[in-house]
Amino acid sequence: MEKWFSVLILLCVALSIAQPLRMVTDKDYPPFIYIDESGSLVGASVEIWKLWSERTGIPVELIPLEWEEAIESVKRGDADAIDLIFFTPERESFFDFSFPIYEVTSSIYYRNYLPDIDVPEDLTPYIVGIKAGDALYTILSERNPDIQFRFYRSYSKIIEAFKNQEIEVFAMDDPPAQYYLVKHDLIYDVDRSKPFTRNQLHWAVKNGNTEILSLLNDGLSKISDSEIKDIIQSVLPSKPVISPDMRRILFFVSLGVLITFVALFAVNLYLRSIVKKTTKELREKNEELTLVNEELESQMQEARAINEELEAAYNELEQTSRQFRETLRLVSESFNLDKDEENFLKEAFDLIFDMFPQASQGYVSMSGQKWKILSSKGFDKSMLNRMNLESSEVPIPDKAVLVENIRLLDRERMSSRAFKAFEEYVPESKYAMIVPIKTGKESIGEIVLELTKEGQSFSSNDLKALESIADIISSFYILRRYSEMDRKFRKQAALILVKAMEYHDNYTRGHSQRVAEISAFLAESLGFDKEKIYWAALLHDIGKIGIPQHILNKEGPLDEEEFELIKQHPIKGYELIKDTEGFEDIAKIVLHHHERWDGNGYPAGLKGEEIPLESRIIFLADSFDAMTSVRSYRKTPLSTSEALEEIKRCSGTQFDPEVVKAFLSLEVASL
Ligand SMILES: [Fe+2]
Numbered sequence: 162m163e164k165w166f167s168v169l170i171l172l173c174v175a176l177s178i179a180q181p182l183r184m185v186t187d188k189d190y191p192p193f194i195y196i197d198e199s200g201s202l203v204g205a206s207v208e209i210w211k212l213w214s215e216r217t218g219i220p221v222e223l224i225p226l227e228w229e230e231a232i233e234s235v236k237r238g239d240a241d242a243i244d245l246i247f248f249t250p251e252r253e254s255f256f257d258f259s260f261p262i263y264e265v266t267s268s269i270y271y272r273n274y275l276p277d278i279d280v281p282e283d284l285t286p287y288i289v290g291i292k293a294g295d296a297l298y299t300i301l302s303e304r305n306p307d308i309q310f311r312f313y314r315s316y317s318k319i320i321e322a323f324k325n326q327e328i329e330v331f332a333m334d335d336p337p338a339q340y341y342l343v344k345h346d347l348i349y350d351v352d353r354s355k356p357f358t359r360n361q362l363h364w365a366v367k368n369g370n371t372e373i374l375s376l377l378n379d380g381l382s383k384i385s386d387s388e389i390k391d392i393i394q395s396v397l398p399s400k401p402v403i404s405p406d407m408r409r410i411l412f413f414v415s416l417g418v419l420i421t422f423v424a425l426f427a428v429n430l431y432l433r434s435i436v437k438k439t440t441k442e443l444r445e446k447n448e449e450l451t452l453v454n455e456e457l458e459s460q461m462q463e464a465r466a467i468n469e470e471l472e473a474a475y476n477e478l479e480q481t482s483r484q485f486r487e488t489l490r491l492v493s494e495s496f497n498l499d500k501d502e503e504n505f506l507k508e509a510f511d512l513i514f515d516m517f518p519q520a521s522q523g524y525v526s527m528s529g530q531k532w533k534i535l536s537s538k539g540f541d542k543s544m545l546n547r548m549n550l551e552s553s554e555v556p557i558p559d560k561a562v563l564v565e566n567i568r569l570l571d572r573e574r575m576s577s578r579a580f581k582a583f584e585e586y587v588p589e590s591k592y593a594m595i596v597p598i599k600t601g602k603e604s605i606g607e608i609v610l611e612l613t614k615e616g617q618s619f620s621s622n623d624l625k626a627l628e629s630i631a632d633i634i635s636s637f638y639i640l641r642r643y644s645e646m647d648r649k650f651r652k653q654a655a656l657i658l659v660k661a662m663e664y665h666d667n668y669t670r671g672h673s674q675r676v677a678e679i680s681a682f683l684a685e686s687l688g689f690d691k692e693k694i695y696w697a698a699l700l701h702d703i704g705k706i707g708i709p710q711h712i713l714n715k716e717g718p719l720d721e722e723e724f725e726l727i728k729q730h731p732i733k734g735y736e737l738i739k740d741t742e743g744f745e746d747i748a749k750i751v752l753h754h755h756e757r758w759d760g761n762g763y764p765a766g767l768k769g770e771e772i773p774l775e776s777r778i779i780f781l782a783d784s785f786d787a788m789t790s791v792r793s794y795r796k797t798p799l800s801t802s803e804a805l806e807e808i809k810r811c812s813g814t815q816f817d818p819e820v821v822k823a824f825l826s827l828e829v830a831s832l
Pocket of ligand 1: 702
C-alpha cells in the first residue's frame with residue numbers, strides 16, 4: 162500500500178506539471194478511504210482512483226480532509242471535485258453529481274442493553290451522535306425533527322465517544338460503522354436498526370463545472386460495476402467469529418487452565434519434593450525396620466527353638482506321664498484276680514511297644530508244660546505256637562540281656578527244631594532285648610523286643626525299663642500262685658472243719674461234699690459262678706458243730722426243744738463263717754439254706770425270691786441227698802426216682818419251681 166501511495170505521490174507530482182485532477186476526500190471514511198497507522202492514505206477509493214487514472218491517463222491528486230472542510234473546499238473552488246458523496250436535494254443546490262458509484266446503506270447503532278430501535282422515530286429519547294456535514298443528519302431530521310444530535314468531526318470521533326460512554330446511539334453509514342466496531346472490538350456490544358436509508362455514493366463538482374464532471378463520468382464509464390464491487394468487497398471488514406464475551410470466557414477458561422496447569426505443576430513439584438523427602442525418610446525407616454525385623458526374626462527363631470524344646474519336653478513329659486499312668490494301671494490290673502491272663506499280657510505288651518516305639522517286633526512267651534507265645538507283634542505267633550514246642554526247647558536266660566544278633570544266641574540256646582521255626586517265621590533283627598519273667602528264682606517266661614533297622618540299638622536304661630514291666634508281669638503270676646495256694650489252703654481248712662463236723666454227726670459223713678458237688682453242678686447248669694456255691698454248700702451244715710452230739714445222733718424223733726436246737730445250726734454256721742475275710746456272702750447263703758419257697762422255713766422265714774438263689778439251690782441239693790441217705794430218723798433211704806418225685810411234689814411249696822425244673826433236667830445218674 163505504501164508503495165502505491167508513493168506511486169500516487171509521484172503521479173501527482175507529474176500531473177502538477179500536466180494539471181492533475183484535484184480530488185478532496187473525507188480522510189476518515191473507512192473502508193473506502195482513510196489514513197492507516199503508518200500515515201498512508203488507503204482504502205477502496207484509492208484503488209478506484211488508481212484504476213480511473215489508469216483508464217483515463219489523467220493523474221489524480223487525492224486530498225484527505227475533514228468532511229465538512231472537504232465540502233467547503235469544493236464549494237470555494239479550491240478543489241476540482243469531491244469524492245464519495247451522497248446526493249441530497251440540499252447539496253444539489255451547489256454540487257453537480259457524477260453517475261452513482263456504489264450503494265451504501267445507513268443504520269442506527271445503539272447499546273445492546275437499550276430497547277429496540279427500529280426506525281428514526283424511536284430516537285427521540287436519545288442523544289444521537291452524527292458526523293458534521295453528513296447527509297444522514299438531513300435524512301434523520303426530516304424523519305424525526307425531535308432528535309437531539311451531537312456532532313463530531315469524523316466517524317472515528319463518534320466511535321471514540323461511544324466507547325467512552327459519551328453517547329449510547331449514533332447514526333452512520335454501514336461500511337465505516339462495521340469497520341470501526343470491529344476494529345474497536347465493539348461489534349458485540351452494539352445492536353443495529355434496519356437500514357433507514359439507502360444512498361448512492363457519487364463524485365461531485367461545483368455547480369457548472371461540467372468539464373470536470375464529464376471527465377469524471379467518462380473515466381467512471383471505463384470501470385465496470387463488478388470491478389468497483391470487487392475492490393469494495395476486498396476491503397469490507399468481516400465480523401469476528403468469536404464474540405468478546407466468548408473471547409472473555411475463552412480467555413478466563415484459558416487463564417483458568419493455565420493457572421490450573423501452573424498450580425498443578427507447582428503442586429507436582431511440591432509433591433515431588435515431599436515424595437523425595439518422604440521416600441528418603443521411609444528408606445531410612447525401612448532400613449531401621451529391617452534391622453529391627455532381623456533382630457526380631459532371630460529372637461523369634463530363638464523363641465521358636467525354645468518353644469520346640471518345650472513342646473518336645475512337654476510331649477516327652479506327657480508321654481512319660483501317660484506311660485506312667487499305664488504302668489500304674491497295669492500294676493493295678495496285676496492285683497485283679499479276675500483279670501484274664503491273655504488280656505493282661507496284651508495290655509502289658511501294648512505298653513511295652515508304647516514305651517519303645519522304635520521296636521518293630523517282639524513277643525511275650527510263657528513256659529508252662531509247653532512253650533507258648535501269648536502276645537506278639539511283627540509276626541504271626543500262631544505259626545510258632547503250632548510247633549507245640551516243649552519249654553525246654555526254648556530256654557529262658559537267667560537275667561535280662563542286650564543282644565546284637567539274637568539269632569546267633571537263639572541257635573545256641575534253642576533246640577534245632579525251635580531255631581528253624583524262629584528262622585522261618587520271625588523276621589531277621591539287628592538288635593534285641595531279652596528279659597525273663599520270674600516268680601522268685603523260677604523263670605516262667607520271657608519278653609523279647611527286636612529292632613530290624615541297621616544302626617539301631619537299645620540302651621541299658623531301656624533294658625531296666627523293660628525289666629520293670631517284666632516285674633509287673635511276674636507280680637501278676639506270683640499273685641495268682643499265692644491266690645491259688647490260698648484257695649487250696651482254705652479249701653483244705655474247710656474240708657478239715659467239715660470232716661470234724663461229720664465225725665460229730667454220724668449220719669452226715671460225705672453229705673457236705675456231695676451237696677457241694679450237686680449244688681455246683683446245678684449252678685453251672687443255670688449259668689452262674691459255681692465257686693461260691695461250692696464253698697457255701699461245703700460249709701452249709703458247719704453250724705452243727707455247736708449242736709450237742711447226742712441230739713444230732715439221737716435214734717428216733719426229736720422233741721420240740723431238741724428240734725429248736727437243731728434249727729439253730731444255720732445261725733451258728735453263719736456266725737462261724739461271717740468274720741472270715743471273703744466269706745461274707747457265703748455266710749449269708751449258709752444262714753438261709755433251710756428257708757422254704759412258701760416262707761415256712763427257718764431261721765428267718767424268708768419267702769420266694771427273698772431267699773438267696775444259692776440258698777434255694779443248696780436247700781434242694783441238701784434235701785435230695787438227705788432223702789437218698791440213711792439218717793437217724795430214717796433207716797431206709799428213698800430211691801432216686803422216689804426222691805425226684807418227692808421234690809417234684811414239693812415244687813412251689815418247699816422248693817423254688819425254677820430250681821426244681823433245672824434239677825429235674827439234669828442227668829440224675831451223673832449226680
Ligand atoms: Fe442243714
